[in-house]
Amino acid sequence: MQLLPDAARRLAAWCAVILLAAGVGWVAIVLCGEFRTAVVPVLLALLGTALLGPLYRRLVKVKVNRSLAAGLTCVAVVVVVGGAVYIVVAALIDTGDQIVASLKQAAKSVAEHLGAAGTSLDDLASNSKDLLAKFGGTAASNVISGVSIVGESIAMAVLALLLVFFFLRDSHRVAGALRSLAPRGTADVVEAVARRAFEGVEGFMRGTTLIALIDAFCITVGLLILRVPGAVGLGALVLVGAYIPYLGAFISGAVAVLVALADRGFVIALWVLGVVVAVQVLEGHVLQPMIQSRTVQMHPAVVMLTITAGASVAGILGMLLAVPLTAAAFGVLHELRTSYASEAPGAPGEPQAPGIPEAPGEPGASSASDS
Template sequence: MPTPLLPEPVRRLAAWCVVVLLVTAVLALVVWLCTVFRTVVTPVLLAVLGTALLGPMHRRLVAMKVNRSLAAALTCLTVAAVVGGAGYIVVLALIETGDQIIDSLRKAGEDLAKHFGALGTSVEDVAKNSKDLLAKFGGTAASGVVTGLSVVATMLATALLAMVLIFFFLRDSDRAVGTLRSMVPSRSGDLMEAMGRRAYEAVEGFMRGTTFVALVDAVLIGAGLLILRVPGAVGLAALVFVTAYIPYLGAFLSGAVAVLVALADRGWVIGLWALGVVLAVQMIEGYILQPMVQSRTVQMHPAVVMLSITAGASVAGILGMLLAVPLTAAFFGVVSELRSRYAAEA
């Protein structure tokens, strides 16, 4: 028997390198296809997240002997009314208090510049640029420029398509397993079904848990800012709710904005109290709410979450930041299922 040219450890390393390269190439191809066909991919991903969030309500209606199509329609209409109303309140609050918040940030930057130099100047520049952007956006919207209208039309079309897809996903969710099995060889049916269930459960747990955490954070921080009589408290609470869907980074950004606004308009004492409110809410989230959420979904290290957010932002901007974590949760759910199966076989 001829002696192999390479020792066994080197051959194993080479084999693993080939596997990693193949997986990386496949992932890169998938990401490239998603960016090319983002007009189609974006509504589908939003519909999957919406279906994961609305699934319990639809299942409860079906359990009450409501027709599946009617249950899906009622679920979509209810959520459209709730989300539309909440979105209107959030946007209205941000519009009404946006100028006030930005002016407060600019004032905070001027105050910090007197004591910390470059840090305060950076904050002031950010606030100034934000105000300019809002002014340009408002002028564009008011004048009805074609570019602004096309952006709004694209967003509305994406939301409408996502809502229609949510209806079909909810109505035909009982056929999902059969459809998945028909797409793979019969021997792999059980494995694909298990991986699909685990990925969907991870996304479902993330969406429900994150929405609950976002609501609690917004209510607690908003109540604290109202008690401290910080200007724009409702708008800041709305900002907290929206940014809570970006784990870690969103809470840091919204909390920093709230503290800077309190510091600028109410002085150092109220600013420190606002900082205490934000830190207390973050401790409640980190030690109570997040463990409850993560116990129902896939455990992910904060470093993995931050890297996924960074990668999502580099690929698709803000939308990529919002979609990165649930997609990563689904990926880790699939990996966890494969690991448990192969460990059991071994």
């Protein structure tokens, strides 16, 4: 190695570090895939804890017992989520036929204008029947596997809810546990990194939920004014899709425009497109800076790459988890850069982690480094 230039040795060292990090990351992904029934509930519970932390801390602040406060918070989330799911499902059931009929009409219009020989709807229908007859056995097996997936999903959801209870109840012990497990002299840095990561996830969840509600309300009102069929169901689709940045808004907006084009014509479809674009502009230039200005900011290109990577690793669940986990990673990198910058030569004594109060509070408490 001494025969190589200094630049070549540095390049080799960086290559070794990158390969080692990639190998560790790949092993971690494989292990998470093997133990997904345990890993997924933990990740979902962390997201739920980040979202419900403020409510829990308010209950504790008014002298409610920690166990009771955590239980009330979990009951509240079950009632709210259950009610929201009921409203969304009921709206989709009531308006689902209208949406499907509108999409069929749109497909028929496209086929009439662009259809060539062999591409009519009748040909597509006959081909679909042949495909169903050919792959009927596969479909039956998929139904059976789908039932098992539903059962597994319900079990993971219940486990995640129980973990949310324990995470909330024992949140005051997290700082002490991290400091006891940290290597000598790194307790402050470890605690600061953990706080920053949790703050990134907490800010993303709260901000995204509020923005999703505003987007869904505005688009639903616009669709109702334009008398687009299935406006409530399309608004529910916007609400769900908002948790997948950019891609969710594009898909839900495209469906709304297609439904308007099929049922109300080209002019109304243009108005719907204008409403969707106006809401997205409002989100990007007003809501995002105002609501998520205190959270980790990521470039849209990074978000898109993160969503793509999450989808390739874990499908829809990976798309949902990719952005908050990346926000946490960005928060960790920011905190590490800030912490180690304070270790510059001439800094007196042991570096203190920025933004950490003397008496550690809840894991989602705001730190001075946010200001």
